[in-house]
Amino acid sequence: MIQLYIPLNFLGVLYREIKQSLTDLEKMFVLMDREREVADAPGATSLLPLPGGDATVRFEHVTFAYEPARVILHDVSFEIPSGKTVAVVGPSGSGKSTLARLLYRFYDVQQGHITIGGRDVRQVQQASVRRAIGIVPQDTVLFNDTVEYNIAYGRPGTTRAEVEEAARAARIHDFIQGTPKGYQTMVGERGLKLSGGEKQRVAIARTLLKDPPILIFDEATSALDSANERAIQAELRSAAQGKTTLVIAHRLSTVIDAHEILVMDAGRVIERGTHAQLLARGGRYAQMWRLQQESGEGAVEAPSGELAM
């Protein structure tokens, strides 16, 4: 019993941590299948294929609390039209990642609805929701396995040629070729350590292979050097082409082209619009933009003080 309890307990802790950081969600769901907090409704059917390829994501008056005493999202509504990108910005703790967790259906909303292609995510099989969504997390955890395994993980049964094609598109192929054993090089804690940018590229390659209709990008808060940053953004943009995309952004340069930008504060959408509309409005977003221009760093979040988002 104890032998069983300890690893399960450890997995439980790991699961909670991972869930918190949106890291390698799918893997953990495989491992922790029984710990799901949400269940399929009786008779739930698959979300996929999406009729007419409509991957529109809609949050309708969503109110959510992890614990009853503390409401985290208050009446949040927005739409990501199929194939478009919506970016969310706001200070730490304002609820940005919570939106992503709810879309992935880690939790069910207490009020309102989240729909994909017009279907409430509570009414379809949760496994199909997760097949429909690809996530590029802030900090990708690599498995102690080969580079090839780590990339192919997005789609079991993938051929080497497909893995290489995805790696090329994510601009990590040349790097991999330069490692001692190429695609057979072991990575992770017990293998070759990759930089933040390289890990994100592996995550992008994985997502490209999975080819889901919906993407969630949780942009890294830790600054990459600016050349790396721009390259990753270009790769993310090409991965997002034609996909319904939710970007949790920490830098304004990422959000400029978004169909709509949501500015969150304390669980509420306090401003919304395109980059140009928000600048013209002269509100919080415009203030952040000025701050970014002054600092020249492209960071969305002010560290502290009255300008902090």
Ligand code: ATP
């Ligand atoms: P950051 O930019 O720092 O990632 P965020 O805007 O993504 O922040 P969330 O992670 O969505 O913020 O968190 C919103 C609020 O919900 C925070 O106050 C956080 O403490 C709380 N919260 C997050 N996860 C849980 C949880 N599992 N249980 C209870 N409260 C939680």
